[in-house]
Each structure stands twice: as structure tokens, then as C-alpha cells.
Amino acid sequence: xxxxxxxxxxxxxxxxxxxxxxxxxxxxxxxxxxxxxxxxxxxxxxxxxxxxxxxxxxxxxxxxxxxxxxxxxxxxxxxxxxxxxxxxxxxxxxxxxxxxxxxxxxxxxxxxxxxxxxxxxxxxxxxxxxxxxxxxxxxxxxxxxxxxxxxxxxxxxxxxxxxxxxxxxxxxxxxxxxxxxxxxxxxxxxxxxxxxxxxxxxxxxxxxxxxxxxxxxxxxxxxxxxxxxxxxxxx
Ligand SMILES: [Zn+2]
Numbered sequence: 061x062x063x064x065x066x067x068x069x070x071x072x073x074x075x076x077x078x079x080x081x082x083x084x085x086x087x088x089x090x091x092x093x094x095x096x097x098x099x100x101x102x103x104x105x106x107x108x109x110x111x112x113x114x115x116x117x118x119x120x121x122x123x124x125x126x127x128x129x130x131x132x133x134x135x136x137x138x139x140x141x142x143x144x145x146x147x148x149x150x151x152x153x154x155x156x157x158x159x160x161x162x163x164x165x166x167x168x169x170x171x172x173x174x175x176x177x178x179x180x181x182x183x184x185x186x187x188x189x190x191x192x193x194x195x196x197x198x199x200x201x202x203x204x205x206x207x208x209x210x211x212x213x214x215x216x217x218x219x220x221x222x223x224x225x226x227x228x229x230x231x232x233x234x235x236x237x238x239x240x241x242x243x244x245x246x247x248x249x250x251x252x253x254x255x256x257x258x259x260x261x262x263x264x265x266x267x268x269x270x271x272x273x274x275x276x277x278x279x280x281x282x283x284x285x286x287x288x289x290x291x292x293x294x295x
Contacts, residue, residue: 213269
């Protein structure tokens, strides 16, 4: 399956052909729908075809590498394999996920040295959990640092490295729980010059300014060594 969002996060729709349909959902030969993973929710949207349309309520990973399953609204009439479709994501929701997801990279950047134990992107609020001792994190200081980075409007780029290069640079991995995807022979690094660089398969905005103003809603203690930073977009 061709995963268009990996090269172009701004692709809102694509023409595709139904590859298969089973109890889990619909597989296409290519897609713009991001599957739930790495803390970012799966896309929702529509598959339009000559006989009607199917609302997609979630997108999930299938069985193998690059296998993406589009989950239809229950009770939908499903297009048969071979049917041409126009696949279109709910762009407003996805764009918020892109802004939020990129913002979480910045939260990592302003807490250097802390390992990530969990993260969840949402359209309304997002959180990152860090393995940090009980010292108080400065909520206002973190918010100010985040918005300074956003105002600098640094471009968000990609670098591809081999699995061996990643193994030789374990410091690139900030997450304890999510391992970078293996099996491709190469790993995509998200590179925000001078700010953050780590393996990531999610969707991001092209420049930091596109995130807009961020708010730190709260910092919670979630256990002895776990601090949760909750952020929201200001608009
Ligand atoms: Zn990312």
C-alpha cells in the first residue's frame, strides 16, 4: 500500500482502488489516511465511489508493514474490491493533529534529557509523559519556551538513516515505550533544526509557526517518576 501521508502530510485526498474488504475494514492500494500509531489518532473521512460514499470512523494498522485498514461506520454498504474511490480525510481534524503532534516534539525539546514514557495527540488537547523525578516543572516557563520556539518558525524536515545508523546513535531515541518502526532498513527522523531530532512516523506541519500559540494546561504527577505535560492550541 502506498502511504501518501508519509511523504506529503498535506495531501487531503487521493484517488485509489479498493484492494480488499473484510470484517476489520477496507484496504486500498494507496491512501492519505494516517493509521492510529505513535500516539497520534487514526484519520476519519470519506471514501466516495460511483455507487455512494462510506464514512470512515477510524484508521488502524493492519497486519504487516504498510498495511492500513480504513474502518467504516457500522452498517455501511461497502464497495467491492476493484472499485475506484476518492479517499478524503477530515482535514480540519488532521491538521490539528499535525499542529499538536509537532508541538509535542517541542515539549521534548524544552525538557532535554527526560525520557518519554507516553504521549497522546488529540485535536483538543495533547499530553506527553516524562520519566522525571518529583521536582516541580515550571508550567509558565515551559509555555514561554514553547511559544518562543514556535515564533522562530523553524522548518520541520526529514532525514532518513539506516537501521545501523540508528543503532549506533541510541541517543536519538527519546521514547521508552514506542520503538521506531523496523523492517524497512531505514528510519525516518523528524528534524527541526537546532530544536529536536528523533525517529517519528507521524504527520507534522511544515514550519513551527503553523502550530500557533500553545497553552500548557497543567503538569500532573502520574507516579513517582512520571510527569505529565498537557498542552492545548490557543485557537
Ligand atoms: Zn512526530
